[in-house]
Amino acid sequence: MTSRIIGYYTTQFGELWDKSLFNLVEEAIIGVLNTTNIEPGTIDAIFFGNMLAGILENNLHAGAKIADIFGLNIPIFRVESACASGGIAFHLAYEYVQSKKGKTVLIIGAEKMTDVQPEYITQGLISAASGEEQESGITFPGLYALMARIYMKKYKYNEKNLAAVAVKNHAHGVLNPSAHFRKSITVEQVLNSPIVANPLKLLDCSPVSDGASSLIITSNQSLIKQKGGVHILTSQTATDSISLLRRDSLIGLKATRIAAEKAFTESKLQRKEISLAEVHDCFTIAELFAMEDIGFWKKGEAGQKAIDYETLISNGGNLIVNTSGGLKASGHPVGATGVKQLGELYLQLTQQANKRQVKNVKYGLAHNVGGSGGTAVVSILGV
Amino acid sequence: MTSRIIGYYTTQFGELWDKSLFNLVEEAIIGVLNTTNIEPGTIDAIFFGNMLAGILENNLHAGAKIADIFGLNIPIFRVESACASGGIAFHLAYEYVQSKKGKTVLIIGAEKMTDVQPEYITQGLISAASGEEQESGITFPGLYALMARIYMKKYKYNEKNLAAVAVKNHAHGVLNPSAHFRKSITVEQVLNSPIVANPLKLLDCSPVSDGASSLIITSNQSLIKQKGGVHILTSQTATDSISLLRRDSLIGLKATRIAAEKAFTESKLQRKEISLAEVHDCFTIAELFAMEDIGFWKKGEAGQKAIDYETLISNGGNLIVNTSGGLKASGHPVGATGVKQLGELYLQLTQQANKRQVKNVKYGLAHNVGGSGGTAVVSILGV
Numbered sequence: 001m002t003s004r005i006i007g008y009y010t011t012q013f014g015e016l017w018d019k020s021l022f023n024l025v026e027e028a029i030i031g032v033l034n035t036t037n038i039e040p041g042t043i044d045a046i047f048f049g050n051m052l053a054g055i056l057e058n059n060l061h062a063g064a065k066i067a068d069i070f071g072l073n074i075p076i077f078r079v080e081s082a083c084a085s086g087g088i089a090f091h092l093a094y095e096y097v098q099s100k101k102g103k104t105v106l107i108i109g110a111e112k113m114t115d116v117q118p119e120y121i122t123q124g125l126i127s128a129a130s131g132e133e134q135e136s137g138i139t140f141p142g143l144y145a146l147m148a149r150i151y152m153k154k155y156k157y158n159e160k161n162l163a164a165v166a167v168k169n170h171a172h173g174v175l176n177p178s179a180h181f182r183k184s185i186t187v188e189q190v191l192n193s194p195i196v197a198n199p200l201k202l203l204d205c206s207p208v209s210d211g212a213s214s215l216i217i218t219s220n221q222s223l224i225k226q227k228g229g230v231h232i233l234t235s236q237t238a239t240d241s242i243s244l245l246r247r248d249s250l251i252g253l254k255a256t257r258i259a260a261e262k263a264f265t266e267s268k269l270q271r272k273e274i275s276l277a278e279v280h281d282c283f284t285i286a287e288l289f290a291m292e293d294i295g296f297w298k299k300g301e302a303g304q305k306a307i308d309y310e311t312l313i314s315n316g317g318n319l320i321v322n323t324s325g326g327l328k329a330s331g332h333p334v335g336a337t338g339v340k341q342l343g344e345l346y347l348q349l350t351q352q353a354n355k356r357q358v359k360n361v362k363y364g365l366a367h368n369v370g371g372s373g374g375t376a377v378v379s380i381l382g383v
Numbered sequence: 384m385t386s387r388i389i390g391y392y393t394t395q396f397g398e399l400w401d402k403s404l405f406n407l408v409e410e411a412i413i414g415v416l417n418t419t420n421i422e423p424g425t426i427d428a429i430f431f432g433n434m435l436a437g438i439l440e441n442n443l444h445a446g447a448k449i450a451d452i453f454g455l456n457i458p459i460f461r462v463e464s465a466c467a468s469g470g471i472a473f474h475l476a477y478e479y480v481q482s483k484k485g486k487t488v489l490i491i492g493a494e495k496m497t498d499v500q501p502e503y504i505t506q507g508l509i510s511a512a513s514g515e516e517q518e519s520g521i522t523f524p525g526l527y528a529l530m531a532r533i534y535m536k537k538y539k540y541n542e543k544n545l546a547a548v549a550v551k552n553h554a555h556g557v558l559n560p561s562a563h564f565r566k567s568i569t570v571e572q573v574l575n576s577p578i579v580a581n582p583l584k585l586l587d588c589s590p591v592s593d594g595a596s597s598l599i600i601t602s603n604q605s606l607i608k609q610k611g612g613v614h615i616l617t618s619q620t621a622t623d624s625i626s627l628l629r630r631d632s633l634i635g636l637k638a639t640r641i642a643a644e645k646a647f648t649e650s651k652l653q654r655k656e657i658s659l660a661e662v663h664d665c666f667t668i669a670e671l672f673a674m675e676d677i678g679f680w681k682k683g684e685a686g687q688k689a690i691d692y693e694t695l696i697s698n699g700g701n702l703i704v705n706t707s708g709g710l711k712a713s714g715h716p717v718g719a720t721g722v723k724q725l726g727e728l729y730l731q732l733t734q735q736a737n738k739r740q741v742k743n744v745k746y747g748l749a750h751n752v753g754g755s756g757g758t759a760v761v762s763i764l765g766v
Contacts, residue, residue: 054435054510059514061510076758080437081460082443101481237458238458239449239459240447374444375444
């Protein structure tokens with residue numbers, strides 16, 4: 001059965017001091033209904049991806065709270081897979097449509113992160129790590145820094161290879177009006193920014209952001225005829241041991257490798273047919289891992305290709321990565337990220353990406369990760 | 384496509400001071416695999432229902448933590464719909480099998496509630512209510528007490544009509560070795576127990592429990608041939624405004640009415656064909672609402688039928704309710720409850736319920752509620 005994304009909306013990402021979680025959710029719902037000109041009664045179910053509302057604001061049972069906004073008593077599901085909550089919401093919504101339970105489904109990803117003291121955010125985020133990692137006092141920058149050190153040593157790279165990822169994604173963020181950061185940065189600025197967890201500097205890290213993004217997907221053929229949209233070729237997910245201690249390897253993420261392999265098998269596409277990807281760059285090292293683990297590049301190549309800026313829009317290469325600005329510049333309201341990635345592909349594939357439009361795009365891939373790699377989701381869209 | 388439940392396991396429910404959340408989850412996984420004699424490699428995905436681990440123990444991203452136990456990199460999804468988390472996990476797992484994404488899926492519901500100070504549990508649970516209800520300082524017993532008062536006044540009932548529900552469910556709990564409470568109580572004991580939120584007494588309220596329950600469902604026809612199991616006829620869910628202020632009526636739960644109507648429509652069954660039900664008796668008033676909202680009895684009849692003990696096993700009626708002991712006596716580890724309800728029906732329909740076995744059971748219904756009625760799930764199983 002063919003299912004398509006027929007609409008996308010995102011709020012501004014950033015420090016939105018005047019907006020609550022459900023203000024953002026409401027804007028995302030109304031925004032996508034208006035953009036697509038679809039009546040609420042057409043929506044059969046809602047999937048909501050959110051990580052931290054329980055911990056940060058004692059706010060659970062979002063399904064029923066969204067029912068207050070939506071008002072139609074339809075099934076509403078909240079799913080949580082740490083920073084992959086948005087990608088997983090999309091994945092399960094797609095399967096829900098494939099099961100024929102519903103024809104037209106709304107997906108929302110949202111996170112409100114800035115209303116608490118920074119130490120609570122750090123503590124909330126580390127809830128996605130293993131108990132022993134939490135007890136050790138390490139943070140997510142620390143976990144990724146450990147992996148970065150091993151990767152850099154093995155392939156003889158230095159901090160410049162990491163920094164180039166942030167420079168590229170900020171260059172893209174300048175072109176995205178909804179991005180948290182819309183200013184360009186240099187390698188020197190990254191290297192001179194404060195150390196968060198050596199070798200990761202402040203500008204190697206995605207920010208703490210607020211935001212909500214929404215998609216409508218449908219298998220209703222008459223709606224598809226009206227709205228066009230983009231084809232969902234596949235959505236695949238895999239898990240891995242959340243604890244670095246118990247991983248087979250620390251120079252990449254096994255969950256990404258498995259999910260990507262399944263996605264390419266099911267879609268029958270080759271890596272080289274993908275001209276556009278939104279990958280999970282929560283830290284600069286994570287984009288290097290993603291490019292290798294998805295199979296775009298061989299293990300160890302990404303550090304070089306990063307400083308060659310191969311995937312920068314303005315270089316006009318065959319594969320452009322993180323046109324939204326990625327998590328780094330677009331911002332990382334964790335539940336929203338996986339939805340925004342798919343929305344960015346939708347905008348590109350429907351030629352609505354304005355200043356950051358990539359030419360001749362046919363297939364795009366989205367890659368969303370939970371924690372230090374315990375969950376990965378890989379989805380492929382096509383025109 | 385036909386899908387069946389082919390296995391069930393539950394840990395003891397109770398105050399399990401020596402077990403962590405993931406100890407319980409591990410026992411539930413190993414237990415159901417052993418009981419069904421199924422290899423882990425047969426499982427295509429896992430759905431996990433849990434409400435409070437984020438709030439109570441800063442423990443999110445359970446999918447990846449279960450991956451550490453399971454070790455096979457398969458998709459694992461955590462869903463949260465307050466006290467309906469288990470029922471929703473089952474619902475989405477069933478749709479996942481119907482979508483043909485996976486053939487054989489493991490469902491786990493679990494909650495660890497007793498390791499924190501009681502006031503934190505109350506605070507965690509009220510996260511499922513609306514923001515304005517939270518700010519008012521009301522608790523869930525308070526919300527159900529408000530609804531109980533309105534129901535009692537309208538239909539001229541008193542606290543004895545409520546108490547009879549607890550007496551019946553404790554009588555059933557005596558027969559269930561995994562129940563939190565296995566002692567019978569009297570109406571007088573209920574009436575004389577401390578007031579929690581008038582008119583609800585301590586013995587009108589389900590307890591704070593630890594526990595984990597697990598099911599395996601499959602559409603694999605050769606597995607079904609080997610294992611038998613029970614047929615899943617339908618699983619339906621609906622939402623309603625979480626805030627009592629914005630409800631159409633306070634003498635029942637609209638979300639239950641909608642989900643039940645959809646379940647009977649899809650299964651093409653009549654109410655009178657159901658001989659067994661597990662309904663969500665978080666408070667005694669909630670079982671009265673459930674019986675009327677599902678449509679077993681007319682609005683206003685349940686108070687009388689409760690004191691007639693129509694649904695008590697030993698009365699041998701046409702419809703027996705909460706043979707597990709319900710939430711009241713079996714216990715209410717919130718994420719586990721919806722899974723245990725379906726497991727109890729499985730045991731009854733496969734003639735494995737021992738001392739509490741009901742004769743001539745053909746169809747059973749499970750009803751799981753989130754919060755004060757913001758979410759409801761109604762599923763029907765058959766032999």
